[in-house]
Amino acid sequence: GKTRIIAETGAGQHGVATATVCALFDLPCTIYMGSKDIERQAPNVFRMKLLGAEVKPVTIGSKSLKDAMNEALRDWVANVENTFYIIGTVAGPHPYPAMVRDFQSVIGQEAKAQMQEAEGRLPDTVIAASAAARTQWGCSTRSSTTRISRYRRRGRRAGA
Known part of the structure; x- marks a missing residue:
């Protein structure tokens, strides 16, 4: 079985959820988070650390979720024998x-x-x-008949 859990997070909610699961099951937890996101999301970083997670700042690239996921994937590939990656983003390999x-x-x-x-x-x-x-x-689940359109607002992200 896997003896170590890793995850990536941007706003921090997925990191807090993962850290909570790890605390409940007494598993080591490493959360990758962009250094810009760490600054913006200090309360969630505090919660993750309080739950026993190691929060690893990602200081390369845009220093945000995309780069945190890249670092988590690198970690996972290097430690696949003992590490389970709880991906929280709509990305990564199947499934x-x-x-x-x-x-x-x-x-x-x-x-x-x-x-x-x-x-x-x-x-x-x-x-x-x-x-x-x-x-x-x-x-927009598979059973949905509702049409979902995506609109992207330009400007600052919440918390930015």
Whole structure:
């Protein structure tokens, strides 16, 4: 079995979730995070460390999620015998993107059920954070007949 867990995170929520699982199962946890994101997301970095995770700053490239994922992939390839990589981004080798889609689809299923209960119909428009596209993908499950369009606003990201 695997004796070590790694993950990447941008805003920090995936890192906190991974660190929580590792704390519950007493597993070593390494979280890769871009140094710019570490500065912006100090409360989540604090939580990860409080849970016992080692947060590794990534100082190459854009110093953000993309580079954190690259570093995590490098670590995983070098330590595949004992390391499990909990990918939180819609990227990576199969079956990881499909796993992220399926797990994130819970968001879409819950939102649809709540909307049906509250309004008796599905919304005309769904707006979801799309920094890493997880929520957007979760809202557009395979069983969905709702058309999802992606709009990208230019400017500063939240917390930037």
